[in-house]
Amino acid sequence: MVHNPPMLDRPIKVLIAKPGLDGHDRGAKVLARGLRDEGFEVVYTGLRQTPEMVVTAALQEDVDVVGLSILSGAHMTLLPKITRLLREAGLDDVLVTAGGIIPDDDVPALRDAGVSAVFGPGTTIAQVAEFLRANVRARDGV
């Protein structure tokens, strides 16, 4: 097997979750697989996640990024709640991004709430990967 030397460039760990009630997870799965192929370690938690589930998983897994896929229209409720709970759990250094069906008009408010990027339809995996690599929190010896 390939030997991995001590990880100076250890993989970035990403949580992909679908908060809320819509049942369409193809996009989230394609993204999870695509990021895997980009060399990320992707924790996939699947459908119908409550904000509390997302935050617990982010905390226990010590992820660098939380990627939220949402197509139900409930983003203005769910996403700010997740970013608030992440901050309350001390996870304010975790990068939060969203994807799915989110109207442009809502993006500024989501940014204010702590969502760093909103990836709409047509975004390529490579664009997402590049954004994550450029914006992920700095290593701190851990």
Added chain:
Amino acid sequence: MTGLPPAASPPPALADRAAELADAALTGDRRALARLLTAVENRTPLAEAALRRLYPQAGRAHVVGITGPPGAGKSTLVAALIAEVRASGRPVAVIAVDPSSPITGGALLGDRVRMQSYAGDRDVFIRSMASRGHAGGLASTSGAAAAVLDAAGFDLILVETVGTGQSEVEVAAAADTTVVLEAPEMGDEVQAIKAGLLEVADLVVVNKGDRPGAQRTAAQLRAMLVAAAPRSARGEGSDARPRPKRPEVLVTTASTGAGVPELLAALDRYRLAAPDGPAPAARLARAEAQVWAILGDRLRDRLHEPARRAATAETVAAVADHQLDPYAAADRLLQVLGGRRSDG
């Protein structure tokens, strides 16, 4: 410990940071615990400094390995076990390993999908790990991660391996009790008497017990693994030759929880059978496995240090070109490190 040189101490700033994280994890700070596990996975100096503090606190947990082929229901069974353990009020931690890509280094860690119902419960701690190039069903750091969770007070730790085949027996060295999961109709009696994974099982669980053939599969496994297992003429274990275990065979339906109380009861029997932890021989085997693995990592790391990297690469390339055989190459690399063959 006379005769052993003292372990080198980490630099003070690093030791302070490690101590801070370790003490926070010991007093129930889950974020600190998660950060420490990351450090362990990344094999950083911080993790080593923290482990030096935490390892003496560990050694109390019952570490249960859960292994079996992909799709047999390991994650679903772990989720069902969590529910059963929590019903009795005990804390439980899970380490769920999934494979890393040998091509890109990436990984899809999907075991949590079936374990997400415990979000508000701070006595359930689930951590996914990528195998990061380590073959054998675990990550090279799974044992150290279990020690951290052990020190943090989780007295039951479920270690779920990657989906395995016939010979990924490493989990048996990492766990106190090994559960091998089988799905119905996955093989005949000859599969059951092949050497390998089934030999190291303390418990064999036929999952998907509601499927046709589950009881027959269990009966075949019982016949081949238990009834047909050789006994020593002078009673089990009285001679020096090592013997395969004689596992219990259980049937579960993890998706409904059927058979899971019986499985937990069986696991607890194993724990009670060894109230002071695993038997000395098992403990020694585990220590040996851990130390050898780390020693191998250390050797590789030193051979990849800038001063030696070129010589290492050159030696490996010579093997690729068939100018040097791999044994001679290994000896040459030991010489590069300043070591010498004992037989000259």
